[in-house]
Amino acid sequence: FNSVATKVQRNPSFETIKSDDISFFKDILGDKNVIHDDDRLLAANVDWMQKYKGSSKLLLLPRNTDEVSKILQYCNSRHLAVVPQGGNTGLVGGSVPVYDEIIVNLASMDKIISLDKVSGIITCEAGCILENLSSFLGNEGFIMPLDLGAKGSCQIGGNVSTNAGGLHFIRYGSLHGNILGLEVVLANGTILDMLTSLRKDNTGYDLKHLFIGSEGTLGIVTKVSLLTPPKLLSTNVAFLACKDFLSCQKLLLEAKRGLGEVISAFEFMDSHSMDMVLTHLEGVRNPFPPKLYNFYVLIETTGSDESYDRAKLEAFLLRYMEDGLISDGVLAQDMNQASSFWRIREGISEASMKMGAVYKYDLSLPVEKIYDIVQEMRTRLGHTAKVVGYGHLGDGNLHLNISATAYDDSVLAQIEPFVYEWTSSHRGSISAEHGLGLMKANKIHYSKSTETEVNPHKIPVTKVPQEIRLAVVASSKFLKSIT
Ligand code: FAD
Ligand code: 2HG
Ligand code: ZN
Known part of the structure; x- marks a missing residue:
């Protein structure tokens, strides 16, 4: 190991x-x-x-x-x-x-404290599992603004602490916008009650934002208050094939223009991702003939008018199939088919581990550059490893996964620092949504200039407000002691 x-x-x-x-x-x-x-x-x-x-x-x-x-x-x-x-x-x-x-x-802290059924504001303990919150809200006519493949295990406190992005970010935005309040325990035991449930509150600094995405380095999140959107009745999912990356990119622009008010996901994956899922996961089926297409796009729409929403998506698909941006496409006929399309996309992470080891990079890049790094990496590594590219194209977020039979320093040396330098040279982010963790604790400089770099794992004492700073200095979290 x-x-x-x-x-x-x-x-x-x-x-x-x-x-x-x-x-x-x-x-x-x-x-x-x-x-x-x-x-x-x-x-x-x-x-x-x-x-x-x-x-x-x-x-x-x-x-x-x-x-x-x-x-x-x-x-x-x-x-x-x-x-x-x-x-x-x-x-x-x-x-x-x-x-x-x-x-x-915090697994034992999993109580839902309240739901305001007028505003859709939910308050709960931080150990609530994301999927449980989604099911609870679904029964009450609301949804979680956050959805991700790990929903069956991840906790809302973990989501807040990583500022998780996920599959519906294009529609509902970042947790910085959806979280209304937090209760946090600082490393010295002080309880910070910031658990308001107000949409608007401009009384001074909004401290909770420091904790969103701080990965447990500033304190433990114990309670969360969150704004949840109403559950809309019509959801449509289309799984599409494109001949090249440029078509995916153009399709994104058209989808934002033509489906703007209903779009709730725009995900892409390359044929290498598809092959990996088909090889390693049981019960997954490619809706298209094998090995024909280079790229796939999943578009989801969510709206309030079943016939209008569907007709709108159908017209969109027809138009761009005629125009050639879409090479082939299937519109899910029921919930089961929609889930089977999502299963392909959400299964990539699991499939990427099956060779034995996987190097994961989670990059924010200008959309038109996103696939260049995948191709460069594939050329660089040759047959040493399997390189796949997929992700939240609608948010400019690439997941670059490199699977190999074992973790190996010589493979790593071919990947890093190249991948970070490349991202930095395009003014991207080396962590779009997964955070720094131990993996990137010392790599933050690739995405932040020296003047603005506040590394949660190495906090310089002058850059955070006094109360937080005291707690950080007193903090016992080990990760921060990495130099
Ligand atoms: P953990 O993994 O347990 O912890 C994550 C970090 O948060 C750690 O630094 C930990 O110290 C800290 N932490 C956890 N709980 C607390 C707390 N209560 N207070 C303070 N700090 C805390 N991420 C995305 O952004 N988008 C995706 O689409 C996505 N999809 C995924 C799909 C799969 C299959 C998997 C395995 C992961 C995925 N992730 C995704 C990554 C991960 O699920 C998220 O980062 C998630 O938010 C982590 O939540 P968790 O409860 O598992 O936290
Ligand atoms: C996703 O979007 C997750 O599927 C996981 O963020 C990405 O495994 C990965 O690299
Ligand atoms: Zn992701």
């Missing part, structure tokens, strides 16, 4: 756990919420990709904010390192310990 942690020094100023510490945690949390048996720790120590592995000896499951506060206050005073963990679906090595940090997982 080639753990990345072996390349990072353990900060010797952090203490190791003693039996008195265990007793303290058992006193406040109860025996069954203090986990130190090997089997259960195994899963919590390894990330979703099986790439990053820690060696924590302790997993804590607090049941409320007060317990989170007591844990952090204690760890801070004892100088014990902590890593907050949600559903452990993160893709950058941020959710697992680097060494022996205590894992604090």
Whole structure:
């Protein structure tokens, strides 16, 4: 196992756990919420990709904010390192310990506190699983503005902490716009109540935004208040084939113009992604003849008028099939077919791991440049690895996945720093939506200039407001100690 942690020094100023510490945690949390048996720790120590592995000896499951506060206050005073963990679906090595940090997982904090059925504002604990929130809201006539392939496991607190983007970003935008309030526990145990449910509030700095996307480096998110859109009744999904990337790009522009008020997803994938899914996942079927097309696009529309919305999408598809931008297309006839199209797109991550190892890059780039890096990488690597490109084209977000049989430093050296330098030279972002984590903690400079660089994992003391800064200095989160 080639753990990345072996390349990072353990900060010797952090203490190791003693039996008195265990007793303290058992006193406040109860025996069954203090986990130190090997089997259960195994899963919590390894990330979703099986790439990053820690060696924590302790997993804590607090049941409320007060317990989170007591844990952090204690760890801070004892100088014990902590890593907050949600559903452990993160893709950058941020959710697992680097060494022996205590894992604090909010899985037991999964209560829905309230839903205002007039405004659609939901308030819940941070350990709620995204899919559970979606089902709850669906029954009440609302939807989550966020949707992603990991919805069955990821927690809303993890989503907030990574500022997750996902499949409906093109329609509902970033969590910075949808989150109305947060409750957060700072590393010294202080509880920050920012849990307002107001659309508008210009009384001073809006501190909650510092925590959205801060990956657990500033504190643990314990409660979330979120604006949810009404559930609209008509959803249509079309799966399309295009001959080249330029056609996908032109189609995006036309879709924004022609379907603007109903579009809710515009995703693309190359034929290499399709082949990978077909090879490795059970029950997935290409709706088109094999090996005929180079690119595929998934367009979803969501609106309130069934016949109008469908007619509009049909007319759009017809027009661009005649015009040649679309080479072939299928419009889902029912929910099952729509899910089968989504399964192809959402299954790529899972399929990309099946060769044994995968290097994942999550880039924001100008749309017209997005596929150039995939082709350059493929030429660079030759037969060493399988390179696939797909992602949220509507948001200018490419997922570049490079699958190989094992993690290997010589393959890595061919990929990095090339991929970061290339992205930087096009003024892109080296992390569009997955965050920095351990993987990119030291790469932030490729996307931020020195004057604006506030690295959550290495916070310079002068650049954050005083209360936050004090907490950061006192923080016990281990990741930040990486230099
Ligand atoms: P974790 O993975 O457990 O943690 C992620 C980070 O947040 C860590 O740094 C952790 O320390 C911190 N953290 C977790 N909970 C808290 C908390 N309560 N307070 C403070 N810090 C916390 N991401 C996207 O943006 N878009 C996608 O479309 C997308 N699709 C995915 C599909 C698959 C199949 C998979 C496996 C992952 C995908 N991801 C995607 C990445 C990942 O799911 C998201 O980043 C997700 O938001 C992480 O949530 P989590 O609860 O699993 O957090
Ligand atoms: C997606 O859009 C996710 O499918 C995961 O963000 C991307 O696995 C990846 O690289
Ligand atoms: Zn994504």
